[in-house]
Structures are given as C-alpha cells and as structure tokens.
Amino acid sequence: MSTINHQWERFTFQKKLARFAVYLVTVAAFLASIRTVDVIPEFFYDAPNQISDMFSRMWPLDTAFYPITVHAALMETLHIATLGTLVTLIFAVPLALLNARNVVANPVVNWISRFFLVSSRSVNSLVWALLFVAVFGPGVIAGVLAIAFRSVGFIGKLLAEAIEEINMGTIEALRATGASWASVLIKGYWPQVKPAFFSIVLFRWDINVRESAVLGLVGAGGIGVVLNDAMNLFEWQKVSMVLFSIFAVVILAEILVVQIRKRMI
C-alpha cells in the first residue's frame, strides 16, 4: 500500500482559467449578437402563418410548367455543373501538383499555387458568377466559369492533400529504376491518388449541381433563371415545381455518385 497521495489533474490552473474565459466569451458573444440582430417580434410570431400561407399558394405543383420551361433549364443546369467541373480540372490538376510538397520540393512554387487555390476558394460561386455576368453577359458561359473558378480551389486543395499522403517508398523505388519524372508521375503517383481523385471530382460535381441551380438568380443561366422569374411574378405554383425539380435532381445526383464511388473503390 502506498501512503503517498499522488496529485494529478487533467488541466493546470492556467488552463482552467483559459477554458473558463473561452466559455465566458462564447456566452457574451451570443448575447451581444442577439442584441445587434434586432429581431422584430411581430414578424417573428407571424412566421407560422406566413409559411402556411405560402405553402397553400404553392400547392398543387404546376406540372404543366415542367415540359414548357423547367426541363430545358434543368438540363442546362446539369450541363453547367458538368462542364464547369471538367474545366476545373484543367487548372486544378496542375495547381495540385505544384502545391504538393512531395511533387515540387520548392516552397516558393508551393506557396504561389496555394495563393491561387485560396483565392479561388475565398470567393463564393455567386460572386464569381456576378463577375462573369459582367464580363460575358448573362448566360451559360458565365455559369460554367463561375462553377469552374470556385471549384479549382476545392479540387486543387483536396487533390494536393491526397497526393501528399501517398507512400513515397513506391516513388523512390520507381526513381531507382531510372524512370523519368513523367513516368514516375504516371506509374507511381497516379495509381495511388486515382481513387481519391475520382472521389473528389464526383463530390465536387455533386456540389456543383446544387450550386449551379442558384447561379441563375444572378443571371448566369440554368434553372435559377426560371426560379427567379417565377418568384418575381409571384407564380408560387411554378416556384414549387422548380424547387421540387431541383430537389429530385439533387437526390438523383447523390444516388449516382454513391453508386459510382462504391464501384470504384
């Protein structure tokens, strides 16, 4: 039997103080933001009535509207998403390679490519779309480029991370055979990142289908244009038809992606 009582505490006194401070700041921030937001109680209490009113005007769906306008716009949206994702790859793959430290062992180059990847991600698709609508005018081109420019950062970053996680022993072995840099890339890096690559691209395509549905709100083509028009004209049954179509397409895309991924990995 030991007669000494050993002292053990998970956190030191300083750490406890720091943790308490974090709680305090969180609560203070919450209270401060509630006061700033300035909720108008009347509007707030009114919300349930408004919601039920809107839903009653949305029902039933204007199914006749689908073949006239919605279908073509929906296809356009899918095309924007797909084309945008493909255009992304032209930029994202080289940037990912330049960003991966185990491909290019030059911090300056890594940093430059990181700069492009971060810039791409720091701007929302809708903002990219606004820019490209200003440049190319409203339409599909602006949508495709908006999707592409936003996705470059996403795919580039995740792909670079996947590349950095590969087993470098394999790369060493292939270099030792006298293989050229390009051959090592093809036979050493590519087989190892292939599953991650397709998984990332499919994931981004899935996101892009949803994002391209809203791009039309700023005039960048697709189903969003139809949605925007219907809302401006208070044609709620058409609005609900559009929303339902988007919902269905997103679900189908999800199922498709899951199936492909399952088969590939």
Added chain:
Amino acid sequence: MAESQQNYLQIRNLNHEYEAGKPILRGIDLNFDQPGIIAIIGPSGTGKSTLLRCINRLINPTSGEVLFDNVDLTSVEGKELRRHRRHIGMVFQEYNLVERLTVIENLLTGRLGYMSAWNAWRRNYTQDDINNAFELLEMVGLKDFAKQRADSLSGGQRQRVGIARAVMQDPYVLLADEPTSSLDPKTAVEIMELMDTLARRKNIPALVNIHDVSLAQRFAVRMVGMSGGHVVYDGPPEGITEDHLKQIYGGESWLS
C-alpha cells in the same frame, strides 16, 4: 551478362552528411568486383541505407566518387543519371511496390527507364519485356499471381515481386536495403536464397544490408561491417569474429 565484368562498382572516399558537421558516412572506400551476395552489417543509424542510396543517387553524397559503368555517378545528372540508374536494381525493406497495380505490371515498371512516358501511359511494353516478365515471375514462383493486385500478396510474395522488378531492369548490380527485416525467419531465408540464385545467374554483385548476422554469413561471399560511418570489417564471412562483432555493434552482453 559477360559484359557486366567492366560494370562492377567502385566507391571512393565517399562522405555524406544530412546536417553540416554531422557526418553519417566517413570516407568509405569499397570495391565490388565479384558476383554474389555482399552482406553489409552494422547497427541501426550507422549509414548502411544511406550508403546504398548514395550509390544510385537517391541521396546525393556530400563528396566522393561512385564509379559504375565507366562513369562517376556523382558527376552525372538528369537523363544520363537515369540511363545508369536503370542498370542498378534496388530492393526495399517495405517492398515499395505500386500496390494498386497488378503483379505483372509491377514487374514491368522495372522497364520504365527504357521507355518513354507516353508509352508508359499507354502501357505499351515491348513483347520482349512482357515475355521476360512472365518468365521471371515463374522463376520466383508467382506465375499464378500475375493478374492479381500487388496489395493482395503476403510479405514474402511481395518481396519476390520487388526482387523480380529489380531484375527486370537488366541490372549490373543489385542493392537491397534490409530485404528480409519485415519477414519471418523462414521467408527471410527463401528471399536470401532467391537473391543469391539471381545474383549468381546474372553474374552480378548484390549488396545486401542485413541485421541478421548468421543469415548473412550463410549466403554472403563477402561481408562488410560498418560502425559509426566507417568500414570496420571487409572480408570473407567466416572471418568475422566476436571481437569484430563487438567492434561493429558495441558492448558484448548480447553475444553469448
């Protein structure tokens, strides 16, 4: 492989330091002029792996010469370095196969130094390469595994693939960095047997880093003992005494 006589390997005054002022290899002078297994023994961290990697320039040595195929490998770069590398086969402790490719394609990656990247992309291997790969695979006893993925194999099988890949290169010398350290004792013996057979058949030296002294003595035609970045023994395997082992590994309580 009669021409490989002139391609044997000479290391002259090789030094390497990863950090300035902390040398790991100190003035290594070695001649490799006979075929068969040359076992390099020594404690961990004494620079055995570094030595092998300095030979094929996976690591650039700080100073010294590596004479191979009538060229000082430390003075060549780029395409010329790769042209020489393809005649230096290398085998690794962790096999370092391309796990997601089939066994046969892993063997064929041994030919990457002889083909363009475009042909590598299109898997455009020559018929000779494909024939050789299948024959070699049969020789190492893995004929039935040709079309399986490398990651479905056991450790011993993977190492056979690793050795076959190195032999596919048509090497004038083999470097093996602890090829048996991840394997059970029985498999380790089989792997050493295979390397011995192949080195003799191709009439080339095989430099093998190895921890198991008695296994090394069993197969080696010559042994090199390293300690503290120096070569402290270089001679026939039966010439190694307890005194040598004490000098190489330090201490003596583990000997008995």
